[in-house]
Amino acid sequence: MRILILIDSCHPELTRELSAVAHELTRDPKLHGIAFDPTISPKESTLDILHTPTQPIPAVDQAAIISAILSLLHTTPFKAILVPATPFGRQIAPRLAMALHTGLVADVTQIQSTEHGLVMIRPAYSGKLMASIVNTADGPLMMSIRQGVFSGDHLPTKTPSRHVLAASVQLSPGIRILESRPKTMTEDIRQAKILVSGGGGIQHHFKELHRLAEVLGASVSASRRIVDSGIVSRKIQVGQSGKTVSPDLYVALGISGSVQHIEGLRNIKHLVVVNTNPNAPLTALADLVVEGDAVEFIHRFTERIRQRDAEGATHGR
Amino acid sequence: MNLVCLVKCIPDVGEITIDPVRHVLVRENLDLVINPEDAQAVAIALSVKRRFQNTRITVVSMGPPNAKPLVEDLLRLGVDHAVFLCDPSFGGSDTYATSTILAKALQSIPFDWILSGTHTLDGDTAHVPAQIAQALSLNHLSHLTAVDLSMAEQHTLIVDSEDDHTITRIAIDAPGILSFSKEAPFKLPYVAYDDLDKDVSDRLSVKTHQDLGLKRTQIGFEGSKTKVINTFVPTRPSKAKIVVQLNDEGLDTVIDTFKTWGYLP
Numbered sequence A: 001m002r003i004l005i006l007i008d009s010c011h012p013e014l015t016r017e018l019s020a021v022a023h024e025l026t027r028d029p030k031l032h033g034i035a036f037d038p039t040i041s042p043k044e045s046t047l048d049i050l051h052t053p054t055q056p057i058p059a060v061d062q063a064a065i066i067s068a069i070l071s072l073l074h075t076t077p078f079k080a081i082l083v084p085a086t087p088f089g090r091q092i093a094p095r096l097a098m099a100l101h102t103g104l105v106a107d108v109t110q111i112q113s114t115e116h117g118l119v120m121i122r123p124a125y126s127g128k129l130m131a132s133i134v135n136t137a138d139g140p141l142m143m144s145i146r147q148g149v150f151s152g153d154h155l156p157t158k159t160p161s162r163h164v165l166a167a168s169v170q171l172s173p174g175i176r177i178l179e180s181r182p183k184t185m186t187e188d189i190r191q192a193k194i195l196v197s198g199g200g201g202i203q204h205h206f207k208e209l210h211r212l213a214e215v216l217g218a219s220v221s222a223s224r225r226i227v228d229s230g231i232v233s234r235k236i237q238v239g240q241s242g243k244t245v246s247p248d249l250y251v252a253l254g255i256s257g258s259v260q261h262i263e264g265l266r267n268i269k270h271l272v273v274v275n276t277n278p279n280a281p282l283t284a285l286a287d288l289v290v291e292g293d294a295v296e297f298i299h300r301f302t303e304r305i306r307q308r309d310a311e312g313a314t315h316g317r
Numbered sequence B: 001m002n003l004v005c006l007v008k009c010i011p012d013v014g015e016i017t018i019d020p021v022r023h024v025l026v027r028e029n030l031d032l033v034i035n036p037e038d039a040q041a042v043a044i045a046l047s048v049k050r051r052f053q054n055t056r057i058t059v060v061s062m063g064p065p066n067a068k069p070l071v072e073d074l075l076r077l078g079v080d081h082a083v084f085l086c087d088p089s090f091g092g093s094d095t096y097a098t099s100t101i102l103a104k105a106l107q108s109i110p111f112d113w114i115l116s117g118t119h120t121l122d123g124d125t126a127h128v129p130a131q132i133a134q135a136l137s138l139n140h141l142s143h144l145t146a147v148d149l150s151m152a153e154q155h156t157l158i159v160d161s162e163d164d165h166t167i168t169r170i171a172i173d174a175p176g177i178l179s180f181s182k183e184a185p186f187k188l189p190y191v192a193y194d195d196l197d198k199d200v201s202d203r204l205s206v207k208t209h210q211d212l213g214l215k216r217t218q219i220g221f222e223g224s225k226t227k228v229i230n231t232f233v234p235t236r237p238s239k240a241k242i243v244v245q246l247n248d249e250g251l252d253t254v255i256d257t258f259k260t261w262g263y264l265p
């Protein structure tokens, strides 16, 4: 079965995850990829064939990208088209689905073969509900795939054969990129591996969090309660009206766990909650709950670590 | 300048709760709100109108009858006209059918720019503006956080599109669809007290599929290309949760656990 994978040139590594989905769809998929930057490296690939246009097409020129894909589909039909659920993929996929008059399911986190055919499962209502969706159209099966959910680590690495699309590229005259610059980030909490996060329960001693952050090598974030009190900048707010974070470890001190706050937590490996109320909503999601005062926890914990390090240093001598 | 804002009224996602016994969404008495990113698009349109007096703003919204008051409030805030697409047979439309309906409605409204949010909080597919762009062969930019009007009278807007790492400044010529993101700093004001009951019915047209000239096979469940066969409440993998008190023994457990997880040497 031939399956087409859209490659986001900002996230070529996701091609492996999408290939894993293709292998769940069918036993022995023939994997084609399409990229819009001809200089893309096929190294570490999981693809059999890599299609590229004759010249680069900027990501914002959706119309030109759609024509390039359609020119490929004209000669080579596919059973399924998989797209990464990145900002780029999520702009191209709907246009393509519309052009092909086929269904599209966004942000798929799971697929299942059932008596209804292939079922695609995605979160809805901010993840409070999961929806099982089927494609009822005759066109190819299309879905965008949530990143970080499927693992393609087990797939063998291949060197795909290159294929240059025959159609010449017509860039849209109505769109011009004037400038592209990296965001200046004063420590982006979204990049942090460990976050210590404070809420209403530590409002008056928020600075103490930095001591804990230091011993854990963590960054500091906050709930909206702290941001609204003007103690910290919105840049470090976690949640629906703040940022979505995915650290390995999230230590929440004095945070109740409102739905809007939880909305900002994605793929957290370990969640630790320090709260005087052992039944605060966030504890329901926690791996480890410390029932007690947040500031006292910081003092006693950092003190223990310091002792431990001092002992370690003496023993080492 | 003719601006069209696409607005979706959604259940207030923050207020949605899950019945702990039946494991279903509690939908009764759920208030509708304007999707926050769409509200931003309207706020931007209103600021454009303040700067260029010859601006005409039309809101297009598809929704259930109880969304109408929210659309009326937009008229009270300075939107010139609203087209409210309300028809039971629109129910069950997926993003393909929804985009077909909206694109059809847009064909009879003059516009230089269509403004919308990038995401909705309820469905969060981000499909509809892009699909309308395809149906109407328009350029489309999303994740926009800023707009510069210095060339607006030459039918060009300069916008900033932001992803996690990059800010791209782009010039786009009319006509086009611009989808703003929640990072954009625009806020919709509240309706002035004196205007709360202002009659705006002469500026609101309600349209059904017949009015738009759409066939039943193009809309609703029949016109959709996907079908939701089931919804369920996600069961979080019930973790073997450790609960400790804040005492020496509890701290031992915390430190050991952090070591096991690899956060402490």
Ligand SMILES: Cc1cc2nc3c(=O)[nH]c(=O)nc-3n(C[C@H](O)[C@H](O)[C@H](O)COP(=O)(O)OP(=O)(O)OC[C@H]3O[C@@H](n4cnc5c(N)ncnc54)[C@H](O)[C@@H]3O)c2cc1C
Binding pocket: A198, A199, A200, A201, A202, A222, A223, A224, A225, A226, A237, A238, A239, A240, A241, A242, A243, A253, A254, A255, A256, A257, A258, A259, A260, A261, A264, A274, A275, A276, A277, A280, A292, A293, A294, A295, B014
């Ligand atoms: C549209 C909308 C968007 C929102 N967006 C966000 C968002 O992006 N992010 C966000 O965080 N919130 C957001 N909120 C607000 C959210 O609803 C909550 O009000 C907020 O998250 C509460 O913050 P908190 O848990 O830190 O504070 P509180 O609700 O005040 O909770 C304090 C917690 O600390 C505990 N506590 C008290 N004393 C101590 C102590 N001495 N030691 C330890 N624990 C203690 C309490 O038991 C309680 O659990 C939003 C709300 C709305 C309506």
